[in-house]
Amino acid sequence: MKILVCISHVPDTTTKVKFVDDLKKLDITGIQWVINPWDELSLTRALELKDDPSNDIQSVTVAHVGLAGAEPTIRKALAIGADDALRINAEPRDAFYVASQLAEAVKNESYDLVLCGIESSDYNGSTVGGMLAELLGYPSVSSVSSVRIENGRFLITREIDGGKEIVNVVAPLVAIVQKGIAKEPRIAAMRGIMMARTKPLKVVEPVEMESFTDLVSFEMPKPRAACKFVDPENPGQLIDLLQNEAKII
Amino acid sequence: MSVLIFVENWDGKFKKLSFELVSYGAKLAEMMATDAIALTIGKVENGELAKLGRYGASKILVAVNEGITTFDSMNFTTVIAGIAVQEDAKVLVLSNNNTGKALAPRLSVRLKAGLGSGVNRLPASLDPFMVYKKVYSGNAYANIHIKTDVKILTLSQNSFELSESGNNSTVAEVAVEWDNAGVKTKVVEVQKQEGKILLTDADIVISGGRGMKSPENWGPIVQLAELLGAATACSRPVSDEGWRPHEEHTGQTGKIIAPNLYFAIGISGATQHLAGVSSSKFIVAINTDKDAPIFAAAQYGIIGDAGKVLPKLVEALQELKGK
Ligand SMILES: Cc1cc2nc3c(=O)[nH]c(=O)nc-3n(C[C@H](O)[C@H](O)[C@H](O)COP(=O)(O)OP(=O)(O)OC[C@H]3O[C@@H](n4cnc5c(N)ncnc54)[C@H](O)[C@@H]3O)c2cc1C
Numbered sequence: 128m129k130i131l132v133c134i135s136h137v138p139d140t141t142t143k144v145k146f147v148d149d150l151k152k153l154d155i156t157g158i159q160w161v162i163n164p165w166d167e168l169s170l171t172r173a174l175e176l177k178d179d180p181s182n183d184i185q186s187v188t189v190a191h192v193g194l195a196g197a198e199p200t201i202r203k204a205l206a207i208g209a210d211d212a213l214r215i216n217a218e219p220r221d222a223f224y225v226a227s228q229l230a231e232a233v234k235n236e237s238y239d240l241v242l243c244g245i246e247s248s249d250y251n252g253s254t255v256g257g258m259l260a261e262l263l264g265y266p267s268v269s270s271v272s273s274v275r276i277e278n279g280r281f282l283i284t285r286e287i288d289g290g291k292e293i294v295n296v297v298a299p300l301v302a303i304v305q306k307g308i309a310k311e312p313r314i315a316a317m318r319g320i321m322m323a324r325t326k327p328l329k330v331v332e333p334v335e336m337e338s339f340t341d342l343v344s345f346e347m348p349k350p351r352a353a354c355k356f357v358d359p360e361n362p363g364q365l366i367d368l369l370q371n372e373a374k375i376i
Numbered sequence: 377m378s379v380l381i382f383v384e385n386w387d388g389k390f391k392k393l394s395f396e397l398v399s400y401g402a403k404l405a406e407m408m409a410t411d412a413i414a415l416t417i418g419k420v421e422n423g424e425l426a427k428l429g430r431y432g433a434s435k436i437l438v439a440v441n442e443g444i445t446t447f448d449s450m451n452f453t454t455v456i457a458g459i460a461v462q463e464d465a466k467v468l469v470l471s472n473n474n475t476g477k478a479l480a481p482r483l484s485v486r487l488k489a490g491l492g493s494g495v496n497r498l499p500a501s502l503d504p505f506m507v508y509k510k511v512y513s514g515n516a517y518a519n520i521h522i523k524t525d526v527k528i529l530t531l532s533q534n535s536f537e538l539s540e541s542g543n544n545s546t547v548a549e550v551a552v553e554w555d556n557a558g559v560k561t562k563v564v565e566v567q568k569q570e571g572k573i574l575l576t577d578a579d580i581v582i583s584g585g586r587g588m589k590s591p592e593n594w595g596p597i598v599q600l601a602e603l604l605g606a607a608t609a610c611s612r613p614v615s616d617e618g619w620r621p622h623e624e625h626t627g628q629t630g631k632i633i634a635p636n637l638y639f640a641i642g643i644s645g646a647t648q649h650l651a652g653v654s655s656s657k658f659i660v661a662i663n664t665d666k667d668a669p670i671f672a673a674a675q676y677g678i679i680g681d682a683g684k685v686l687p688k689l690v691e692a693l694q695e696l697k698g699k
Pocket residue numbers: 140164584585586587588610611612613614625626627628629630641642643644645646647648649652662663664665668680681682683
């Protein structure tokens with residue numbers, strides 16, 4: 128069995144984002160780039176599954192659509208434990224473009240399980256995973272909080288309103304993962320970091336592909352009005368404000 | 377031409393988010409000078425369906441087939457895409473909830489329709505078709521041009537005002553194909569909590585963080601929630617510690633919510649926490665530290681010890697409710 132983990136490369140989640148070029152581009156000075164938190168967790172889960180010999184998993188591959196600047200992020204995924212990596216050498220234009228490049232690059236590789244995150248922390252699209260599944264013609268399960276393999280069957284837990292559902296899905300499949308998929312992201316050990324340098328990182332050129340959308344410009348949120356403070360000895364005043372000023376209760 | 381709104385039903389019932397979707401779709405249809413068509417999959421009673429009409433759907437379609445028993449994203453995509461083509465839908469509207477996130481990307485590929493996910497207002501213009509969405513977990517917004525002929529939008533929950541229109545609507549059942557052999561997802565088990573207000577549906581949310589010190593101190597939070605008909609939530613460390621159940625964790629890696637009112641009690645307001653709650657209409661913060669970042673996101677604040685402030689707050693509310 129083979130697993131593919133799609134990783135996006137995003138600014139560290141504490142970054143105070145700023146924009147340049149008439150608010151058309153992200154100001155990348157000083158930004159720390161990391162593996163998208165969900166993708167780090169799905170990689171962790173993929174490696175846990177591989178560690179269990181009864182699952183008979185031959186390899187965990189990571190794939191990324193992006194330029195060479197993302198290679199430290201990809202190497203980090205290899206250091207954490209992925210066996211090999213694939214980079215499609217193109218600047219992401221939109222989710223459809225990214226999903227199409229991924230689909231094109233992996234359609235003949237017959238991965239049994241493809242993992243994507245529920246959203247990347249930059250564009251918050253929640254889109255690439257579902258598109259990739261549709262392009263590959265695979266079933267997909269979204270909002271996934273657990274992936275297990277039992278006697279070669281995939282048992283996937285998905286969140287539904289007010290609970291969860293365990294579904295048995297026919298492979299090959301795409302699982303779009305969120306909270307719960309793994310407890311803590313696995314950290315690269317020294318040995319892993321050494322080994323990562325020699326693990327295969329294949330670079331392929333993109334195919335000609337359209338995009339459906341253009342990101343035209345960014346905007347900063349409007350600053351919120353200053354906080355109004357209420358006397359801690361008299362919280363009843365808060366109730367009054369919520370009722371009569373905010374008119375919210 | 378039409379705007380097609382996919383409205384999920386929960387065992388034959390709709391909820392507030394359904395009406396938000398229809399209100400949004402109807403306003404968009406008005407902008408485009410066309411009709412808003414609401415589509416739901418599976419049996420729903422007429423009384424319930426009529427509600428969709430009240431919010432501006434001029435036609436309500438119910439897709440039916442005996443075979444439809446579970447949510448399967450491939451087959452649902454086929455049903456919705458088929459109807460979109462039949463109705464010449466130029467824009468499809470879905471919720472940005474679990475179901476919408478599962479369907480919209482597949483529909484986008486199937487219909488070659490550009491997707492704007494998580495929008496919270498009407499398009500700024502129709503030609504070019506410009507939508508506005510949250511990016512960087514709420515730290516910025518982006519203006520996105522959707523270039524395709526057909527467009528898909530997913531609407532963030534609790535971001536659009538309900539509006540009743542009083543137009544007439546028609547209801548029609550449509551028999552749809554359902555490829556049972558093509559269903560590749562089989563439900564083997566369902567675990568549901570009944571009777572609780574869902575965090576994602578709640579108008580008011582009372583949330584506690586590490587400043588609550590221990591799970592034994594949650595009493596007043598639960599009391600406040602009961603008094604206000606609110607749901608309870610927490611920060612990530614609180615659920616990691618096992619003080620509160622995981623479903624309550626809000627933030628970037630937990631639930632992303634947008635209630636009318638969010639109480640952050642003993643929560644510092646880390647960016648990852650705010651990422652999940654910053655779309656709330658009002659935030660109230662209670663914290664001992666006057667410099668806690670949560671106060672920069674809040675409209676109302678109390679600088680004080682939650683252990684002392686909460687009981688007084690509960691008392692004041694009980695008094696109000698008693699009246
Ligand atoms: C990749 C990543 C993702 C993350 N995702 C999330 C997420 O989704 N959600 C999330 O919440 N966090 C998330 N975090 C963690 C986040 O960075 C913070 O560590 C966390 O939100 C802090 O939780 P807290 O506010 O409860 O605790 P603390 O930061 O410890 O704050 C406690 C607050 O309580 C106040 N306090 C203390 N005593 C009292 C008292 N008696 N009365 C009133 N106030 C008091 C303190 O002044 C302080 O402000 C994430 C972190 C990372 C790296």
